[in-house]
Amino acid sequence: MFPERTQLVLDLVGVFFFAVTGALLAARKGFDIVASTLLAGLTGLGGGVVRDVIINVRPAVFEHPVYLVPVVLGVAVVYLYYPHVPRFRRTLLLVDAAGLGLFCVTGTVKALAADVPAVSAVLLGVTSAVGGGLLRDVVAREVPSLFRYDDIYALPAVVGATVTALLWRLDALSVWTGVGASVLTFALRALAVRYGWRAPLAYRRQPPDG
Amino acid sequence: MFPERTQLVLDLVGVFFFAVTGALLAARKGFDIVASTLLAGLTGLGGGVVRDVIINVRPAVFEHPVYLVPVVLGVAVVYLYYPHVPRFRRTLLLVDAAGLGLFCVTGTVKALAADVPAVSAVLLGVTSAVGGGLLRDVVAREVPSLFRYDDIYALPAVVGATVTALLWRLDALSVWTGVGASVLTFALRALAVRYGWRAPLAYRRQPPDG
């Protein structure tokens, strides 16, 4: 649906962004560099592996070892510059938001290319986008950022994946509109962080005698 | 093995029951409604997805988006009626037991239909039944209810899956005997809760000089 090279580039950039967030968490937790690599790989590649296993495609990283390059780069960046990074918490959230924006679009596209119905493709796009971070947090014993009440995280990915599937239905999905959906997702997530946008709680508050 | 429509109905009802338990946990933890939906989906669909990925079948939810309906319904029920639900802790345990009973039978049937040996089909039936709840608890950072020592949880599912595989071996598996195995599982789990049935510990207590 995208030219192969475009898909690859977008993928690798997304892997790099998420790998950085995994390596940063490893650094914060005092893990060693091997654990940092594992956590960066799980974050950068985990969501895509889950998606590919579900649609029964051999996960890209196990066909094309080039996917390991952005993981190693992410670990190296954190290894070299860690003490400077935490000063830029907002930068980090933006890096993560960039990964989210890229993966919800490329994940949906890959699912559509595997002949999954559009609604399920949206679900798989969101899985690609939030899966790696969820695995990262679960394995490192953090409260999944997905579930924190501070600001919406999954919803921008749902929007991005839905827009991608709609563009595809309307035969309007191209590299440019795809990148547009990524930027939209990124922007929604960035605004959610900036203004503390929240979703309603899981239950409607009611008076006890309601 | 079951008529397709019967299998679908049993599945959807099981998904609904487990989705409710996921949404309830989200409500208790103060997650928002998006997280509630994710957790309900993981609980209701996770065990089946793991089973299908193992037997190399595309998971039902990614072929038939109708599987998302009971998830949304479960989230909605909790959203609307949450404050009333915790008063009925026993009701909740029974809802979960109903999901357990349905999934250990339908999961075993699906595995047998994929030509898995009977012993492995039992294992996959149990995986379907307890997998979603395990994922729910791991992701939400709870002690897996599977491991709590209060009352047996997995064992009724093992019994239900074994009975299902035996019925199949004896060519006696029908909708009615299948539902019977479900009800048996449900009853065993309900009695375990009611009377605090426990399994032996993981080790035999011995005197220190034993």
Added chain:
Amino acid sequence: MFPERTQLVLDLVGVFFFAVTGALLAARKGFDIVASTLLAGLTGLGGGVVRDVIINVRPAVFEHPVYLVPVVLGVAVVYLYYPHVPRFRRTLLLVDAAGLGLFCVTGTVKALAADVPAVSAVLLGVTSAVGGGLLRDVVAREVPSLFRYDDIYALPAVVGATVTALLWRLDALSVWTGVGASVLTFALRALAVRYGWRAPLAYRRQPPDG
């Protein structure tokens, strides 16, 4: 690549070693014997299942229920002898190291046999070796031993898997050289425990004005 029977024996021995570590954790946490069986199975079989799902092979345990035998044996050993085992913490670490050594070699061999590129086969070998223990720790809410800073754990498996892939590239992979790679991995891990070998941290310490 290995004769089938050899592969099976090495596999079953590895499953037994890891199953023992899972059952021991269950005993320490006061879980019941059902949870012990589940945790032993997850530890012994989880890494291989993840590998097989990724390379799109039906996991061995779901074809050959004989894989459940070492799990049951591991649970039985811990059930019968638990109070004696903790005195031998070093013995336990060695048992785990033996599993690590076996699985990083057999996992790499299975991935190579599925036509995965060599670099990815190394990754899958490491996944087989450390995956079960990671699942065990995550599900039982322990800090993954993989991430503890005490002594290197994954690195010996990386070495063993890399040596296996190199032997295969040089057409020198046989049962004997394979067992040699296993022993090397085991020895590296055992020495790491004995002498507290550590990897560098995830970040280079820098002066604040660095």
